[in-house]
Amino acid sequence: MLKINKLHKSYPIGDSSLHVLKGIDLSVDSGEMVAIMGSSGSGKSTLLNIIGMLDEADEGEYILDNVPIKNLTEKKAAIYRNKFLGFIFQSFNLINYKNALDNVALPLYYQGLKRKERIEKGLFHLEKVGLKAWAEHLPNELSGGQKQRVAIARALAADPKLLLADEPTGALDTKTSYEIMAFLQQLNDEGKTILIVTHEEDIADMCKRIVRLVDGVIMEDKFVEQVRASQYV
Amino acid sequence: MKFLFERDTWQEVYDSLSKNVLRTALTMVGVWWGILLLIGLLGSAKGIENSFNRLFGSFATNSVFVWGQSTSKPFKGFQEGKQVVLTLSDAKKVEENVDGIEFVVPRNQNQGVVTRNFLSGNFGVNGDYPLLDRVQKKKMIHGRFINQSDIDDNKKVVVISEEIYKQLFEKDAEMIGEYIQINSINFKVIGMFENGNVNMGPSSDIHIPFTTFQQIYNQGNDIGWVMITGKPDADITQIEADAKLMLKNLHRIHPEDDRAFGSFNLGKEFAKITGFLTGMQFLTWFVGIATLIAGVFAIGNILLITVKERTKEIGVRRALGATPFEIKRQIIVEAVFITLTAGLLGIISGGWILILIDTFLGQGDEAIFVNASVPIAVVFIALLILVVLGTLIGLIPAFKATSVKPIDALREE
Numbered sequence: 287m288l289k290i291n292k293l294h295k296s297y298p299i300g301d302s303s304l305h306v307l308k309g310i311d312l313s314v315d316s317g318e319m320v321a322i323m324g325s326s327g328s329g330k331s332t333l334l335n336i337i338g339m340l341d342e343a344d345e346g347e348y349i350l351d352n353v354p355i356k357n358l359t360e361k362k363a364a365i366y367r368n369k370f371l372g373f374i375f376q377s378f379n380l381i382n383y384k385n386a387l388d389n390v391a392l393p394l395y396y397q398g399l400k401r402k403e404r405i406e407k408g409l410f411h412l413e414k415v416g417l418k419a420w421a422e423h424l425p426n427e428l429s430g431g432q433k434q435r436v437a438i439a440r441a442l443a444a445d446p447k448l449l450l451a452d453e454p455t456g457a458l459d460t461k462t463s464y465e466i467m468a469f470l471q472q473l474n475d476e477g478k479t480i481l482i483v484t485h486e487e488d489i490a491d492m493c494k495r496i497v498r499l500v501d502g503v504i505m506e507d508k509f510v511e512q513v514r515a516s517q518y519v
Numbered sequence: 520m521k522f523l524f525e526r527d528t529w530q531e532v533y534d535s536l537s538k539n540v541l542r543t544a545l546t547m548v549g550v551w552w553g554i555l556l557l558i559g560l561l562g563s564a565k566g567i568e569n570s571f572n573r574l575f576g577s578f579a580t581n582s583v584f585v586w587g588q589s590t591s592k593p594f595k596g597f598q599e600g601k602q603v604v605l606t607l608s609d610a611k612k613v614e615e616n617v618d619g620i621e622f623v624v625p626r627n628q629n630q631g632v633v634t635r636n637f638l639s640g641n642f643g644v645n646g647d648y649p650l651l652d653r654v655q656k657k658k659m660i661h662g663r664f665i666n667q668s669d670i671d672d673n674k675k676v677v678v679i680s681e682e683i684y685k686q687l688f689e690k691d692a693e694m695i696g697e698y699i700q701i702n703s704i705n706f707k708v709i710g711m712f713e714n715g716n717v718n719m720g721p722s723s724d725i726h727i728p729f730t731t732f733q734q735i736y737n738q739g740n741d742i743g744w745v746m747i748t749g750k751p752d753a754d755i756t757q758i759e760a761d762a763k764l765m766l767k768n769l770h771r772i773h774p775e776d777d778r779a780f781g782s783f784n785l786g787k788e789f790a791k792i793t794g795f796l797t798g799m800q801f802l803t804w805f806v807g808i809a810t811l812i813a814g815v816f817a818i819g820n821i822l823l824i825t826v827k828e829r830t831k832e833i834g835v836r837r838a839l840g841a842t843p844f845e846i847k848r849q850i851i852v853e854a855v856f857i858t859l860t861a862g863l864l865g866i867i868s869g870g871w872i873l874i875l876i877d878t879f880l881g882q883g884d885e886a887i888f889v890n891a892s893v894p895i896a897v898v899f900i901a902l903l904i905l906v907v908l909g910t911l912i913g914l915i916p917a918f919k920a921t922s923v924k925p926i927d928a929l930r931e932e
Contacts, residue, residue, distance in 0.1 A: 340926040368840020
């Protein structure tokens with residue numbers, strides 16, 4: 287599904303440069319649910335951004351679904367993102383003047399689908415996250431958990447191969463966090479591959495595999511017994 | 520271009536613009552004002568030009584009047600102070616030999632006592648050829664102007680102006696076929712014309728055939744003055760100089776004698792005014808387009824701010840798969856939409872202003888603005904310019920929007 291070899295990334299800071307990722311090797315199979323953990327500055331977000339094609343590595347190899355990802359033009363990156371990836375952000379990043387349905391349908395718009403089809407699919411995914419009744423509501427009329435569910439529905443809308451979640455529970459209280467995690471687990475059970483960046487141990491424990499980053503290298507990579515979030519809800 | 524007809528494109532435009540109605544409206548003021556100025560001023564300039572043309576419409580403006588005076592230099596044995604009188608043969612020779620001439624119209628005028636029944640008055644009486652009607656169009660209300668057979672047979676017929684009719688006839692009295700006396704000779708009235716708005720030269724109220732005039736005033740072949748009309752593209756100043764030089768030669772007058780012939784160059788005077796009108800139109804275009812450009816820049820400026828505010832949103836869109844082209848296209852559509860809407864509003868309000876001008880200043884014979892209007896082609900050109908300018912100015916925020924990497928855009932708060 288996803289294969290990373292000897293990935294390096296550094297950012298220039300003034301005259302010197304900050305070496306953020308120092309040779310990452312990572313391979314994720316289809317159907318996995320991986321937590322990428324690390325303290326701030328460990329390079330976990332950078333890794334996620336590179337996987338998400340929002341950033342490009344200086345060195346190394348990145349293959350997604352047998353497609354080598356390199357020398358991307360902005361246009362190509364946009365098309366790949368739309369086709370392969372679904373993003374879930376810490377701060378939801380819904381477009382505040384569009385209602386829930388339009389937000390969910392936005393990736394489909396960029397896929398060039400007809401409006402009728404978009405509404406159909408959008409409603410289908412909203413139903414999946416249990417918010418069909420809220421389709422016409424604007425984001426500011428929704429609670430944090432509801433917003434994140436709309437965002438998940440949006441990430442799912444284009445039927446991506448890989449879901450990328452950057453601290454998906456970072457802005458939510460514990461109870462809501464577990465609800466979201468329960469939902470992500472359910473999606474994983476259905477076969478979606480999910481990558482979650484987090485620094486919360488309890489969230490990481492709800493994944494099937496934990497990858498720990500310290501100062502740009504992988505210190506630990508282990509498969510764990512998944513804690514089901516549904517038991518807390 | 521399919522995207523232009525998709526509901527979503529316009530939904531996006533609507534969403535983005537309606538987020539801040541006041542700002543959008545203020546942005547549009549610049550372009551609206553520019554177009555309003557352009558339409559209003561161009562229409563007014565056209566109105567003035569029209570009123571001008573109406574004033575001189577019946578008059579061949581590319582003309583010069585020449586008459587004899589007295590010499591100021593001795594030449595070939597003649598003392599200075601010799602009286603110079605033009606003759607019919609002079610007129611003929613000028614017409615035949617000077618380049619660029621359309622007509623040479625010999626004219627005569629004298630005072631006459633004009634009487635009908637018990638009413639009488641002292642008026643200028645003109646002896647004229649039918650040709651006069653070609654260069655100084657008479658708007659006939661009744662009857663006709665002098666024709667060639669009147670000339671050939673020295674007929675005692677007269678064409679009068681409406682003004683003379685009012686002075687000599689009772690209200691609504693029949694005048695065609697009636698007789699009036701000029702210097703106690705009976706003349707049959709054959710036509711009446713409307714008084715023009717402008718009179719060039721001496722009063723032009725009573726016209727009798729040139730040949731009849733020669734007879735009753737015992738004028739011989741002498742003529743009072745000639746009206747020389749140049750062809751539409753001929754240089755009337757050159758014609759004046761050539762004609763005068765030739766006349767000086769014919770009358771044995773010193774070539775540098777400036778006072779032997781008097782003249783009035785209507786073409787030259789007219790050119791000054793039309794030049795002024797052309798200048799005014801140029802100024803209008805200049806001011807209008809300059810204002811327009813300033814307005815379009817204001818739109819670009821506001822869009823730049825909007826794009827800055829929407830950096831994060833644009834980042835999200837790109838993370839969801841919007842290509843840079845799609846982002847740029849959307850912003851350019853917004854720019855063109857604002858410019859065009861503002862432009863259309865400007866055209867409409869400019870049109871209203873022209874209607875107001877026409878209603879309050881454009882009615883009646885004395886109106887300064889006649890049919891103040893702008894050709895539809897100009898309106899379309901203006902719209903085209905707006906589309907082009909809108910696209911160009913939209914390019915700046917469009918490129919600004921996609922110059923930020925999506926990852927940086929997403930970090931923006």
